[in-house]
Amino acid sequence: MFSLNVIKRGLASASKRSRISGVKVDRNIPQFARQKAWEKAGEDKESWFKRKYAHVHASQKQQEKRDPFGKRAAYEKRLEDDKRQMKRDRADHTQKYEKRSATQGLRANPLMEYVYGTNGVLAALQGDKREYFSRLLHHGPLDSQLLYLAKKRDVQMIETDKHRLNLITNYAVHNNVALETKPLQPVEISHLKSCDPETAAVQFDEILFENDRTSLELKYGIRENKKFPLGVYLDEVMDPHNIGAIIRSAYFLGADFVVMSRKNCAPLSPTVSKTSSGAVELLPIFHVEKPLSFFTKSQEEGGWTFITSSLTDFNSKDKKYMSGKLLALNDMNGLCEKTPVILVVGNEGNGVRTNLRMRSDFFVEIPFCREGERDPVDSLNVSVATALLINAVINA
Numbered sequence: 001m002f003s004l005n006v007i008k009r010g011l012a013s014a015s016k017r018s019r020i021s022g023v024k025v026d027r028n029i030p031q032f033a034r035q036k037a038w039e040k041a042g043e044d045k046e047s048w049f050k051r052k053y054a055h056v057h058a059s060q061k062q063q064e065k066r067d068p069f070g071k072r073a074a075y076e077k078r079l080e081d082d083k084r085q086m087k088r089d090r091a092d093h094t095q096k097y098e099k100r101s102a103t104q105g106l107r108a109n110p111l112m113e114y115v116y117g118t119n120g121v122l123a124a125l126q127g128d129k130r131e132y133f134s135r136l137l138h139h140g141p142l143d144s145q146l147l148y149l150a151k152k153r154d155v156q157m158i159e160t161d162k163h164r165l166n167l168i169t170n171y172a173v174h175n176n177v178a179l180e181t182k183p184l185q186p187v188e189i190s191h192l193k194s195c196d197p198e199t200a201a202v203q204f205d206e207i208l209f210e211n212d213r214t215s216l217e218l219k220y221g222i223r224e225n226k227k228f229p230l231g232v233y234l235d236e237v238m239d240p241h242n243i244g245a246i247i248r249s250a251y252f253l254g255a256d257f258v259v260m261s262r263k264n265c266a267p268l269s270p271t272v273s274k275t276s277s278g279a280v281e282l283l284p285i286f287h288v289e290k291p292l293s294f295f296t297k298s299q300e301e302g303g304w305t306f307i308t309s310s311l312t313d314f315n316s317k318d319k320k321y322m323s324g325k326l327l328a329l330n331d332m333n334g335l336c337e338k339t340p341v342i343l344v345v346g347n348e349g350n351g352v353r354t355n356l357r358m359r360s361d362f363f364v365e366i367p368f369c370r371e372g373e374r375d376p377v378d379s380l381n382v383s384v385a386t387a388l389l390i391n392a393v394i395n396a
Contacts, residue, residue: 009357040202092107111264113183115270116165116174118143123278124179125149134180139165145178155179172274184268184280186260187216191297192304195220197227202256202302202340207289218284220256228340229256232386233306235291235356236347240266244275245383246345251279253390256335259294259342262287295359298342305333307383307393308344308352308360321357332392341393364389 012348038048049285068074112134112377115124122145124130140163142150148159165174190213193203201217220229232250237243238350243266250258266272273280288294307327321328335341344360346352366380366388380388 024030024346057381063350068275098173101364105240111182112180113270114168114178114180115273116169116172116178117274117278118146118175118177119278120270120273120276120281121177121179121278122146122149122182123281124156124273125153127278128153129281130184131182137165137168137178137180139176142177169270172271184285186268186285186287188262188289189259190288191294191301192231192340192342193302195228195302197222202229204286218257219279223252223254225334226254226336228336228338230336230340230390230393231255231257231259232390233259233261233342233344234265235261235344235352236264236350237345237349237382238264238266240269240271241275242348242381242383243268244272244280246386247272247283247285248276248279249383249387250282250390251276253387254394255283255343255390257284257286259286259288261291262289291356292359295356299359299361303339304344305335305362306344306360307335307362307364307389308357309346309389310351310357310363310365323361325360327362329364329366329388329392332364332389333395337391343386343393345382345387345389348382 026285036045038045041048043051052122114137115121121136123142125133125146126149133150133153135156135158136146136150137158137160139160142157147157162176165176165178169178188207190205190207193205193215195202200222201219203215203217205213206216218229232246232255234243236245237246237260243260247258268280268285295306299306310322344352346356352360379385
């Protein structure tokens, strides 16, 4: 015990002396540490690690290049797929809201719409087929005839800016004028009845509430080579621009009315009015709820002849009801001298539906006047074809 205390005092005094002299005592005390591997080999640390593990790093790098299990390739492919999916999602999102305006996406208002364009507004005021006219919004001075008709119909006139006109017309070509009015309500009919060439009138049945009916008559035009009326029936025509162009051609060329399948044709929107240059306001337009009944009853009670525009290269299924009923375009010249006629035109892609073709009296095709294959121009636009057919029927 005595000796241990002496040793402790000796170490304390030695430590004190080392602090004064700056010499560390630890170096004089033996250290027991494990010898490193590179020390045993007599090498420095860096050379020993290079010699020992250089081949391991090289093999790892070579293995990464080879990628024997395809893990890296799968990871990179997953990254690329994620990038492509993000691009598609962004494109879909952008397309969904592209060119979005304050009025886009809203449902049509059954009580009010905006007819735009100088001719469309002028024809709406002239025809006076709508139940009411609310306001006439315009930018800049009004046409004198528009001003006169607006005052005559007691329409409120409001001068506004182009931005407001752009919004209410969904950025259409409005010619700085838009008329707030009730949408057109075509008369719904069941069928057409007999015609009287002496009075130039055709009878038809209008469908009222709860299937009540009332008999009305429509005056039609009589001229040289035309004693009976000519109507145009639209089946599944979905493009409002095509409907507007058909109505415009029918009015200009002398057709007496247009009949539309109510369930599967585009409505008579302001776009139709603009495309028709206002003819939709001046030409009688009817809706039909049951096309098959309309065809059958009009043929039986009114003696109407239904001519359907169709391709003559029909298949075996169509041969049963089309054989012997094909007309050349010239065969229709002056047909309205003998019988009332309905021209039937159909969808832009599929044409007239089969059940309506089966109830048609005749079929006609506008001939292709070039040699060789028709592709890719294999047909006419439905509005152009309708104009040619109307002209062939009326003009002998």
